Amino acid sequence: MRSIKNLKLIIVVGPICSGKSRFLKIVESKNLIAIDWGNIFSDLIENDYERERYLESVILLINKRGRRYFIKKLIEKIEKKSKKIEYPAGIVIAGARHPSELSYLLGYFTISRVVYINSDVSKRFERCKNRGRRGDPITMSEFIHLDMKEYMMGLAEIVYDFVQDYIDNNESELEFNNKVNHYLSKLLRENIP
Numbered sequence: 677m678r679s680i681k682n683l684k685l686i687i688v689v690g691p692i693c694s695g696k697s698r699f700l701k702i703v704e705s706k707n708l709i710a711i712d713w714g715n716i717f718s719d720l721i722e723n724d725y726e727r728e729r730y731l732e733s734v735i736l737l738i739n740k741r742g743r744r745y746f747i748k749k750l751i752e753k754i755e756k757k758s759k760k761i762e763y764p765a766g767i768v769i770a771g772a773r774h775p776s777e778l779s780y781l782l783g784y785f786t787i788s789r790v791v792y793i794n795s796d797v798s799k800r801f802e803r804c805k806n807r808g809r810r811g812d813p814i815t816m817s818e819f820i821h822l823d824m825k826e827y828m829m830g831l832a833e834i835v836y837d838f839v840q841d842y843i844d845n846n847e848s849e850l851e852f853n854n855k856v857n858h859y860l861s862k863l864l865r866e867n868i869p
Contacts, residue, residue, distance in 0.1 A: 711767065
């Protein structure tokens with residue numbers, strides 16, 4: 677088994693309900709290690725009170741344990757999943773939210789790419805309502821407030837400093853799936869710069 681450091685890394689970023697989870701579902705059908713960054717935090721948020729205030733709970737956990745703790749947990753999860761795939765073609769991590777997380781990961785892995793997924797706020801809000809996840813914003817005003825909070829906490833800096841590729845997710849699910857499959861096949865055929 678080769679070192680995970682030598683695998684191609686694709687980091688998927690984007691605002692709430694932009695399509696990051698959908699991207700991971702597509703990846704799971706391929707010879708890739710798929711990791712939802714948010715699950716690293718969710719696994720550590722122990723009760724419903726904390727789950728309802730997910731973002732605030734994540735901030736408290738980061739302040740308590742430090743970002744390196746969660747990056748270590750992420751690397752452990754990648755290593756564990758890599759043992760289940762004989763020859764993984766690469767790693768896809770969705771949901772990184774802070775520039776320091778990306779800086780570390782991009783320094784850790786030798787070949788990497790950052791892709792930003794986005795769609796109109798009204799489409800994302802509709803997806804948010806339809807998924808019915810506990811603690812999700814209920815009104816458009818709450819949704820926009822959460823959106824702005826995520827951008828101010830580091831997503832805007834990620835977009836400006838790290839993103840190399842962009843996938844628009846304003847069309848149908850089938851069209852988005854086609855875009856993601858095309859993107860992945862292109863990157864996996866070549867050495868991504």
